[in-house]
Amino acid sequence: MNLFIMPHPPLAIEQIGQGKEIAAKATVEAMNRIAEKVKSLAPKTIAVITPHGNVFSDGLCINIEDKLSGSFVEFGQPRIQMELNGDFQKALVLCSGLRASGINCLALDAVTAKKYEISTELDHGAMVPLYFILGQYKDFRLLHINIGYLPKTQMYQAGKILAEIMGDGNVIIASGDLSHRLNKEAEDYDEMGAAYDGAIVGMVKDNNFLSILSLDENMVQKAGQCAQKPMEMLIGAMDGYSAQAQVYSYEAPYGVGYMTAHIECTYEDKEHLISQYLQIKKDIDEKNKVREDEYIRLARKAINTFVEKREKIDVPGDASEELCINQAGVFVTIKREGRLRGCIGTMAPTKASIAEEIIDNAIQAAAKDSRFTEVQSEELDELEISVDVLSHLEEVTSRDQLDINKYGIVVTKDYRRGLLLPNLSGVKDVDNQIEIALEKAGIAKDDEYKIQRFYVERHEIENGMEKAY
Numbered sequence: 001m002n003l004f005i006m007p008h009p010p011l012a013i014e015q016i017g018q019g020k021e022i023a024a025k026a027t028v029e030a031m032n033r034i035a036e037k038v039k040s041l042a043p044k045t046i047a048v049i050t051p052h053g054n055v056f057s058d059g060l061c062i063n064i065e066d067k068l069s070g071s072f073v074e075f076g077q078p079r080i081q082m083e084l085n086g087d088f089q090k091a092l093v094l095c096s097g098l099r100a101s102g103i104n105c106l107a108l109d110a111v112t113a114k115k116y117e118i119s120t121e122l123d124h125g126a127m128v129p130l131y132f133i134l135g136q137y138k139d140f141r142l143l144h145i146n147i148g149y150l151p152k153t154q155m156y157q158a159g160k161i162l163a164e165i166m167g168d169g170n171v172i173i174a175s176g177d178l179s180h181r182l183n184k185e186a187e188d189y190d191e192m193g194a195a196y197d198g199a200i201v202g203m204v205k206d207n208n209f210l211s212i213l214s215l216d217e218n219m220v221q222k223a224g225q226c227a228q229k230p231m232e233m234l235i236g237a238m239d240g241y242s243a244q245a246q247v248y249s250y251e252a253p254y255g256v257g258y259m260t261a262h263i264e265c266t267y268e269d270k271e272h273l274i275s276q277y278l279q280i281k282k283d284i285d286e287k288n289k290v291r292e293d294e295y296i297r298l299a300r301k302a303i304n305t306f307v308e309k310r311e312k313i314d315v316p317g318d319a320s321e322e323l324c325i326n327q328a329g330v331f332v333t334i335k336r337e338g339r340l341r342g343c344i345g346t347m348a349p350t351k352a353s354i355a356e357e358i359i360d361n362a363i364q365a366a367a368k369d370s371r372f373t374e375v376q377s378e379e380l381d382e383l384e385i386s387v388d389v390l391s392h393l394e395e396v397t398s399r400d401q402l403d404i405n406k407y408g409i410v411v412t413k414d415y416r417r418g419l420l421l422p423n424l425s426g427v428k429d430v431d432n433q434i435e436i437a438l439e440k441a442g443i444a445k446d447d448e449y450k451i452q453r454f455y456v457e458r459h460e461i462e463n464g465m466e467k468a469y
């Protein structure tokens with residue numbers, strides 16, 4: 001079985017790049033080299049795993065149409081079009097295989113597309129790699145797979161099911177760009193970007209796919225990439241195989257990292273990476289749990305008991321005075337694999353003690369955050385929990401008194417209020433902080449409103465997944 005990792009810069013296509021493609025010369029050459037390799041393999045079916053089609057947070061989306069088409073109209077080139085035969089039989093088998101394993105998936109055809117108000121057209125994540133392949137080889141059916149933001153274990157399992165359906169003679173491509181935050185002058189620059197790209201390229205070169213699964217989620221999120229989820233599924237496809245990778249190219253011509261790689265897989269009934277990953281993760285989670293302080297432990301206990309027994313715990317008899325006597329507003333934030341899973345809090349004390357405030361908000365965050373489904377018992381071991389204890393609110397008369405890293409803010413107009421915690425990723429500056437808070441409150445920018453600031457005492461454990469390798 002042959003797997004490829006390919007980026008998807010539309011600018012690498014000459015008619016779109018209009019000269020800019022020259023900067024991505026190594027990528028273009030490597031894409032053509034992959035196309036030649038694919039031609040020599042002559043697969044009947046090519047599966048493309050893309051991060052830019054119809055991407056859902058809770059499931060994969062598989063195109064089951066028998067004709068698949070798309071164009072580069074979004075990139076100013078409506079005349080570059082493609083129409084391919086879809087491998088709808090494999091697509092249907094994949095959908096039922098996923099569902100049988102408890103993985104959500106949407107079988108996309110014209111009818112379901114209409115229902116969800118989405119399109120069946122191919123996305124650029126699939127079309128850029130296909131454009132290069134079609135330049136050399138056309139005699140294949142396409143299996144178009146849109147990733148979902150599912151937990152790693154499910155993406156891995158989905159890849160394993162895909163490999164079984166594809167069989168050895170076929171080709172699977174994971175489409176994805178590495179960091180988009182490499183440009184030091186750009187506003188969204190993040191030093192984690194280059195660190196991520198370096199780590200990924202090195203790990204692929206070393207056939208160290210276990211480490212890609214085990215990468216620190218903070219780094220993965222901060223890198224601003226679109227390759228991680230497609231790669232998780234691709235790594236699942238290697239389950240039981242011995243994998244030999246070759247990186248064809250890496251470069252970052254437009255401040256975005258592009259890697260091309262070929263991974264040749266031979267079936268050997270090898271040890272399964274996922275069980276090794278789960279063991280690493282379990283060890284780290286256990287170590288982290290030991291490091292948790294009283295605040296986090298209390299929130300975790302409240303969440304576990306509520307999810308397992310639907311009961312609210314009492315304040316433990318051995319809780320410290322600090323927790324039992326003081327009152328404050330509290331925010332409880334729950335994450336899973338670095339992604340927000342629930343966050344609920346109170347701006348000012350509503351209970352007799354911080355301990356009670358934590359218990360209540362922890363349960364709310366796990367079960368009542370309307371943006372998410374309720375936390376399930378099988379997720380409990382994997383939750384990362386942090387607790388923010390808020391100071392009193394202070395009036396702010398000038399923007400100089402604000403600092404996005406130090407202070408959270410509350411904006412108020414009449415009964416409308418919006419709160420933003422300090423030190424959040426994605427908040428650029430004070431103006432941006434106020435803007436987001438206003439939006440949350442439903443207050444117009446040019447309305448008159450009051451700003452208050454507060455600081456928080458944050459109780460959290462830094463994710464320690466990077467210690468895995």
Ligand SMILES: [Zn+2]
Nearest residue numbers: 052176177226
């Ligand atoms: Zn992308």
